[in-house]
Amino acid sequence: MSDALKVALLGCGTVGSAVLRLLSEQSDDLAARIGRRVEVAGVAVRRPDRHPEVPADLLTTDAHALVTRPDVDLVVEVIGGIEPARSLLLAAIGAGKSVVSANKALLADDGVALHAAASAAGVDLYYEAAVAGAIPLLRPLRESLAGDQLRRVVGIVNGTTNYILSRMAETGAGFGEALAEATEAGYAEADPTADVDGFDAAAKAAILASLAFHSPVTAADVYREGISAVSATDVARAAEIGCTVKLLAICERVAGADGADDGVAVRVHPAMIPTTHPLAAVGGAFNAVFVEAEAAGELMFYGRGAGGQPTASAVLGDLVAVARNRLAGAAGPGTTGYAGLTVRSMADTPTRYHISLDVADKPGVLATVAHEFAAQGVSIATVRQDGHGEAATLVIVTHRAPDAALAATVTRLREMSAVRGVTSVLRVEGLS
Numbered sequence: 001m002s003d004a005l006k007v008a009l010l011g012c013g014t015v016g017s018a019v020l021r022l023l024s025e026q027s028d029d030l031a032a033r034i035g036r037r038v039e040v041a042g043v044a045v046r047r048p049d050r051h052p053e054v055p056a057d058l059l060t061t062d063a064h065a066l067v068t069r070p071d072v073d074l075v076v077e078v079i080g081g082i083e084p085a086r087s088l089l090l091a092a093i094g095a096g097k098s099v100v101s102a103n104k105a106l107l108a109d110d111g112v113a114l115h116a117a118a119s120a121a122g123v124d125l126y127y128e129a130a131v132a133g134a135i136p137l138l139r140p141l142r143e144s145l146a147g148d149q150l151r152r153v154v155g156i157v158n159g160t161t162n163y164i165l166s167r168m169a170e171t172g173a174g175f176g177e178a179l180a181e182a183t184e185a186g187y188a189e190a191d192p193t194a195d196v197d198g199f200d201a202a203a204k205a206a207i208l209a210s211l212a213f214h215s216p217v218t219a220a221d222v223y224r225e226g227i228s229a230v231s232a233t234d235v236a237r238a239a240e241i242g243c244t245v246k247l248l249a250i251c252e253r254v255a256g257a258d259g260a261d262d263g264v265a266v267r268v269h270p271a272m273i274p275t276t277h278p279l280a281a282v283g284g285a286f287n288a289v290f291v292e293a294e295a296a297g298e299l300m301f302y303g304r305g306a307g308g309q310p311t312a313s314a315v316l317g318d319l320v321a322v323a324r325n326r327l328a329g330a331a332g333p334g335t336t337g338y339a340g341l342t343v344r345s346m347a348d349t350p351t352r353y354h355i356s357l358d359v360a361d362k363p364g365v366l367a368t369v370a371h372e373f374a375a376q377g378v379s380i381a382t383v384r385q386d387g388h389g390e391a392a393t394l395v396i397v398t399h400r401a402p403d404a405a406l407a408a409t410v411t412r413l414r415e416m417s418a419v420r421g422v423t424s425v426l427r428v429e430g431l432s
Contacts, residue, residue: 072097137301154248250429
């Protein structure tokens with residue numbers, strides 16, 4: 001093995017420091033797998049004095065100069081956010097460097113532009129670590145399943161929210177109590193907004209949909225609801241019908257109305273799923289993604305979706321791949337947007353609802369409620385009444401209908417004199 005491949009590392013936080021450590025600890029194995037040694041050319045950080053574990057001669061605050069150095073072959077970006085990451089990666093690509101990134105927000109917002117730049121420069125842009133940590137997911141979608149047609153990708157892609165919902169199901173706790181527990185255990189950030197409001201999952205859903213359906217999808221295209229409104233009662237209601245509540249990222253190909261072309265529906269929201277579904281067994285801070293393909297059938301990918309070590313594992317996997325491509329003098333397969341499918345609005349997306357109503361216990365109420373569903377074109381799958389008198393509750397599960405029709409039904413129910421309150425509304429997935 002002759003000259004080493006030089007790597008520029010952008011960022012040295014939890015993930016970056018793990019990447020740096022693994023590059024050192026596994027240097028001999030990596031050299032054997034790649035066919036050339038890999039050396040760190042420099043580490044760009046904002047405050048060098050906070051990184052005594054990094055040799056001083058490697059530290060720099062001039063990230064642009066580092067990524068454009070003539071001797072740098074590969075750039076690993078783990079700083080996150082949109083800027084300066086976007087400008088630095090475009091500069092690196094423009095200088096002929098292949099790039100490995102863990103930046104879900106950037107890829108979800110500017111993936112099309114970054115891929116176009118990489119294609120024009122003849123370099124790689126890999127980002128396995130951007131979705132679901134150590135789980136090998138993006139490359140199977142992009143390469144292993146390239147000969148198949150995917151119909152649906154459904155996943156638990158945020159460990160913080162899955163931990164919270166798991167604890168609510170296990171202990172009967174409310175959202176606030178479970179969030180406090182997640183924070184104390186280190187699963188939730190001091191500001192958990194990106195996780196509990198679904199922003200993190202929405203960015204990952206955009207990346208998954210773009211790869212699965214060969215169509216550009218951005219985070220702005222993703223319908224998003226978080227879990228802060230999920231109550232202990234919602235979780236208990238789910239258990240009563242053999243379901244559990246999960247925050248799901250759902251990417252699916254949907255048929256157009258009246259013979260129109262297929263489109264793509266991409267959404268993130270809490271949903272009830274049957275306890276018999278493989279995703280229902282995913283507990284704690286783990287992630288899992290369920291893929292439905294025409295020929296391959298059903299596949300599931302499961303593992304640790306976050307953390308320094310798992311994410312660094314995915315980064316190094318990409319690094320080995322792009323290093324091999326670099327030595328071979330060619331870039332690996334990139335993404336394709338040939339399908340150009342339209343992203344459907346949530347209003348047009350077919351979904352199912354589980355609705356709990358606090359109603360007056362008197363003759364004709366059920367008929368009046370059922371009439372309102374029919375008026376909006378929504379078919380009822382099941383209905384049951386719990387309690388009597390002042391404690392009467394109707395629990396209704398619908399068949400699939402456009403989400404706009406279901407939302408309009410709920411609005412009308414809230415206006416009915418026979419309905420004292422709509423106590424719970426959750427979407428339902430995975431029921432036949």
